Amino acid sequence: MEPIIKIEHLCKEFKLKEMDVHALNDVSLDIYKGDIYGIIGMSGAGKSTLVRCLNFLERPTSGNVVVDGRDLAQLSGKELREERKSIGMIFQHFNLLMQRSVVDNVCFPLEIAGMKRSEARKKAMEYLEIVGLTEKAKAYPVQLSGGQKQRVAIARVLASDPKILLCDEATSALDPQTTKSILQLLKEINRKFGITIVVITHEMAVVQEICSHVAIIDQGNLVEHGKVEDIFSAPQSREAKRLIYQGFEKVAEMKGKRCVRIVFAENSSFEPVIGNMVLTFKTPVNILYANTRDLDGVAKGEMILQLPEDAETGEKMIAYLKNAKLSVEEMEDYESVHRIGGAQGGREEGDEAC
Amino acid sequence: MLTAREVSMIIEGIGGTLWMVLMSVLFGYILGLPMGILLTVTGKDGIRPNAAVYKVFDVISNIFRSIPFLILLLLVQPLTRLILGKSYGATATIVPLTIAAAPYIARMVESSLKEVDHGVIEAAQSMGASNWTIIFKVLLTEARTSLIVNATIATNTILGYSAMAGACGGGGLGDIAVRYGYHRWQPDILLITVVLLVVLAQIFQMTGMFISRLVDRRRVE
Numbered sequence: 001m002e003p004i005i006k007i008e009h010l011c012k013e014f015k016l017k018e019m020d021v022h023a024l025n026d027v028s029l030d031i032y033k034g035d036i037y038g039i040i041g042m043s044g045a046g047k048s049t050l051v052r053c054l055n056f057l058e059r060p061t062s063g064n065v066v067v068d069g070r071d072l073a074q075l076s077g078k079e080l081r082e083e084r085k086s087i088g089m090i091f092q093h094f095n096l097l098m099q100r101s102v103v104d105n106v107c108f109p110l111e112i113a114g115m116k117r118s119e120a121r122k123k124a125m126e127y128l129e130i131v132g133l134t135e136k137a138k139a140y141p142v143q144l145s146g147g148q149k150q151r152v153a154i155a156r157v158l159a160s161d162p163k164i165l166l167c168d169e170a171t172s173a174l175d176p177q178t179t180k181s182i183l184q185l186l187k188e189i190n191r192k193f194g195i196t197i198v199v200i201t202h203e204m205a206v207v208q209e210i211c212s213h214v215a216i217i218d219q220g221n222l223v224e225h226g227k228v229e230d231i232f233s234a235p236q237s238r239e240a241k242r243l244i245y246q247g248f249e250k251v252a253e254m255k256g257k258r259c260v261r262i263v264f265a266e267n268s269s270f271e272p273v274i275g276n277m278v279l280t281f282k283t284p285v286n287i288l289y290a291n292t293r294d295l296d297g298v299a300k301g302e303m304i305l306q307l308p309e310d311a312e313t314g315e316k317m318i319a320y321l322k323n324a325k326l327s328v329e330e331m332e333d334y335e336s337v338h339r340i341g342g343a344q345g346g347r348e349e350g351d352e353a354c
Numbered sequence: 355m356l357t358a359r360e361v362s363m364i365i366e367g368i369g370g371t372l373w374m375v376l377m378s379v380l381f382g383y384i385l386g387l388p389m390g391i392l393l394t395v396t397g398k399d400g401i402r403p404n405a406a407v408y409k410v411f412d413v414i415s416n417i418f419r420s421i422p423f424l425i426l427l428l429l430v431q432p433l434t435r436l437i438l439g440k441s442y443g444a445t446a447t448i449v450p451l452t453i454a455a456a457p458y459i460a461r462m463v464e465s466s467l468k469e470v471d472h473g474v475i476e477a478a479q480s481m482g483a484s485n486w487t488i489i490f491k492v493l494l495t496e497a498r499t500s501l502i503v504n505a506t507i508a509t510n511t512i513l514g515y516s517a518m519a520g521a522c523g524g525g526g527l528g529d530i531a532v533r534y535g536y537h538r539w540q541p542d543i544l545l546i547t548v549v550l551l552v553v554l555a556q557i558f559q560m561t562g563m564f565i566s567r568l569v570d571r572r573r574v575e
Contacts, residue, residue: 055480084482095477098572099496109481111491140571153477160481 002069003030004164004196005054010063012049012220023049024060025220031213033163036190036197038211038228040243043202046220051166051200055087056080068163085113088157088195092169094149096141102152103128103137109160127155131185147178154185158193165189167199171206183210204243208232208300216240232302233263233327244302258307258314259331262321264292264299273324274303277317283308285317304331360543364530368550370444371526374516375554377448379509382455389415389456390463391489397464401475401485415457423454423515427522444525447516455512462508466500467493499570506562510555517551527551 012024023046031037041047052058053065056072065072067087075083096105106124107117115123128134131151141149150170157165167186171179187210190197199211207214207228215225218239224231235241267273278284285305292301307314321328356364393411396404421429427450431441434449470493478492494501520528527547535544567573 057476057479081482081484084480087480089477089480091473091477093471093473095471095473097474097492097496099498099569100571108478108491112478112481112483112487142572156481166480 001032004033004068005029005031005198006064006066007031007050007054008064008066010050010053010065011061012046012053012058013061022220024053026063027217027220027222028063029215029222029225031196031198033196034190034194035213036187036199036211038199038201038207038214039217040201040204040207040214041217041239042243045217047200047202047217048168050217051089051168051198054164054166054198055084055089057089085109085160086162087164087166088160088162089166089168090150090153090157090170092172094141094146094153094173096149096152096156098141100140101137102133102139102141102144105141105152106155106159109156113160124155124159127158128152130158130189131155145178146174147182150174150178150182151185154182154189158189162195165195165197167197167201169200169202172201172203179206180209186210204232209295216243229265233265234329258309258311259288259304260307260318260321261302261304261329261331263302263327263329265327266325267299270297271299273321273326274305277320277324280320281313281317283310283313283317356542356546360534364527364543364546364550367525367527367530367547368554371513371516371528371551371554374444374447374451374519374524374526375509375513378451378455378512378516379505381448381452382459382508382512383505385452385456386459387463389460390467391493393460393464394467394493395485395489397468399468399472401479401488411460415460418453418457419461423450423518424521426450426454427519427524442523442525444529447519447524447526451512451515451519454515455508458511459505459508462504463501466497466504469500470496499566499572502562502566502569506559506566509558509562513551513555513558527554 007027007029010024010027011022014021014023027050039047039050049058053060054067056065060073067083070083072080072083097108100108103121103124106127107120110120110123111117125134125137128137131154133148133151133155136144136148136152141152144152153170165186170186171182174182183206186197186199189195190210197210199206201207211228213226214228214231216223216231216237216239218237223237224235224240231240232244235244274285274287285307287303288306289304290301292299292303294300307317318328318330389411393408393415394400395402396408396411398405398408400408418426427447430450430453434441434446437449438446440446474496475488475492478488483492516524516526517528517531518524520526520530520532523529527550531544531547531551534540535547
């Protein structure tokens with residue numbers, strides 16, 4: 001199967017007065033129809049530039065972006081505008097037209113397409129129904145909450161009947177509850193309309209929640225990509241580990257002699273795996289960190305366990321956990337990851353002292 | 355007290371001032387609005403940057419804005435005579451007023467349009483909007499409140515200029531203030547014209563603010 005988005009050796013440089021900034025270095029990635037593809041990285045990693053290259057809001061310095069078999073660089077201005085109609089985009093700050101009512105915002109892409117006003121309004125109402133905002137049709141953006149604004153933006157994008165939806169930090173300005181409902185909506189859209197979604201984010205939780213695949217970008221380089229469950233349970237690159245372990249920094253005391261990180265992917269949330277293990281071995285384990293949740297009856301998330309001093313019991317426990325279909329990873333390198341964070345903290349302190 | 359002749363002269367003066375100011379605002383916008391749009395669009399952060407075009411209009415606008423109005427009035431007299439056949443009176447003053455107002459209005463329009471959030475423009479581009487669509491349906495509509503507020507300021511600036519033109523036979527209230535109030539030293543007429551100019555400025559200001567609030571949808575009701 002041909003990928004719906006094929007990114008080949010993409011480079012983007014910004015020429016500033018003082019120096020050239022390499023925002024993207026030789027990034028190649030295939031995204032297939034129906035995927036929800038997460039692109040994750042720290043701020044400044046180049047992920048926003050990457051997503052802007054996918055609809056040519058930003059022209060790459062070199063390399064190709066082929067969308068549904070069409071090389072965007074070969075298109076004329078008019079053809080590119082036509083192509084953009086099938087590549088929707090939503091933004092961190094929603095970017096609604098503030099002087100237009102909700103329904104007129106949704107009408108906007110239809111007006112661009114030259115649809116008659118009465119017909120456009122009727123169609124817009126249908127899309128507002130999908131996002132659950134029919135009763136706000138006559139309201140103005142200023143009267144809406146962040147989550148409602150993003151819903152309007154999603155309705156507006158759906159109105160042009162896109163094949164692809166690009167989300168640029170679409171939930172970063174929202175609270176956790178609203179984030180969840182917006183992600184749920186995106187998932188539904190992906191399922192119902194078969195729209196391929198590209199999600200740009202700096203939060204691993206977002207990737208975990210909805211993405212099927214993930215690419216990790218660091219300083220303009222693609223460092224790791226693949227299926228979410230593979231990367232989440234066995235991250236290879238340092239950047240991937242940093243992103244996945246980012247939550248652990250909340251744990252003050254991380255001095256366990258032998259720690260393992262376990263990842264829940266397919267276990268039933270009704271099965272008390274850790275509890276049963278403790279009962280089996282009659283030895284306690286220390287839960288240093290846990291971040292799990294129940295997604296439709298399946299436990300998802302991760303835990304860090306400090307195993308007993310006794311090496312033999314430790315081995316047995318690891319075997320037990322593996323047997324319970326959990327992915328288990330010994331955390332010798334946790335400290336090195338942690339030290340990266342510590343060094344950064346130190347540098348910031350140094351700056352303050354200046 | 356004023357004689358009947360003086361009263362009718364002052365009423366005529368109000369008419370002259372209104373005619374001068376409103377026509378100059380109209381012609382000023384006919385020239386200044388496209389120029390302001392051009393400055394915004396071709397500017398460094400515009401939707402179609404073009405350093406050469408921007409520089410040309412930038413320089414034109416700066417030159418005309420730096421000439422003091424009274425000097426400009428005298429400089430363009432030959433042009434005024436060419437267009438209207440005479441260089442004095444309210445109608446003739448519309449020519450220098452328009453020439454003074456257009457570059458000023460262009461700058462005002464530019465600053466209003468630059469206030470439009472770049473993200474909204476980007477969103478329109480991502481939907482496949484052409485630059486024309488962005489100009490008419492995003493820039494001008496989203497900035498309408500600011501455009502109207504600035505039009506109000508421009509109108510009152512032109513009102514001030516129109517009174518200044520009175521010094522050179524410009525017509526309207528300023529003309530009356532200079533000829534009767536100052537040269538013939540009739541303080542009552544001077545005072546009345548000044549009060550009338552202040553009242554006109556107030557009316558322009560209030561109307562402008564009222565309209566700008568009326569069309570602004572960014573307020574929570």
